Amino acid sequence: MKNIYTLFICLFLASFTNAQDKFLTKNGTITFFSKSPMENIEAENNQVLSIVATKTGQMAISILMKSFMFEKALMQEHFNENYVESDTYPKATFKGRILSFDKITATESATKVKGELTIHGKTKEIVIEAQAKRTDDAIVMSGSFFIDLADFGIEIPSVVKNNIAKKIEVSFNFDHKPYKK
Template structure:
């Protein structure tokens, strides 16, 4: 999996045109939540890699699926083996652009990020409402995305179908620092 991350970093860093204005988040946080009548399902991943270029407004994210932590080990097992099939699809990715972002502004900005989210080798266009804050070290970008399980071929056994929400809320929080090549 480290080969995937290195390839991802190389591809993204070579596709971002600015030489001095790149930012990286190596331990970004992605959390997902699913309401169910039996038991809510929640997991957090603190090993998310993301690159951001304020000048071009481009952002890219790579999420290792096995890095999600659940409160119950059985939930993690079902997630990785049955629903996401992490052995076949080890990561999810997002690449997109922040629409109307002003890199010179010191104020907090609420913007739409348009891009492509890929999960289980299925890519769908998405729009994410995000909050962007510039600080002394870099940027903080956070937001929420609703993922429909049918859009990404997440198969739920009929017996469990009433217990699994059709929509999963995915939240993210990335604290970017300058990227040193």
């Protein structure tokens, strides 16, 4: 697991020149929620890697799918084996840019993040509404958005189609700190 993070960090950081121009977190949080008449499904992942380049507002996120934790072990097993196929597609990624990044201050403000989200081997361009704060010591971002499972080739078997929402709410919270070599 550390090897994937190390490789991702090295590749991403190689595209930038100064270390003080990057902020990162290895403990970002992503949650998802599926509301349905039969049973709500919720999972949380606290091992999300996120990097922001302060000169450009570029942002990259890497999410290990097997790190999502569910209330019920059977839900986690079905998620990894039947839906996102974590052995074949071990991670989800986002590569994009925080729009109007230079206008973000220490006071929380609304912004948008635009980029490409890849899940289950499928990539889709998205725009996410977010809240952001920026100081010399941190870049904090949070927000939520919806994804349509069909956009990412995630099929819901007809037997459980009433148990899983077709659109899933995804929430995130990142507290980036300055990257030091």
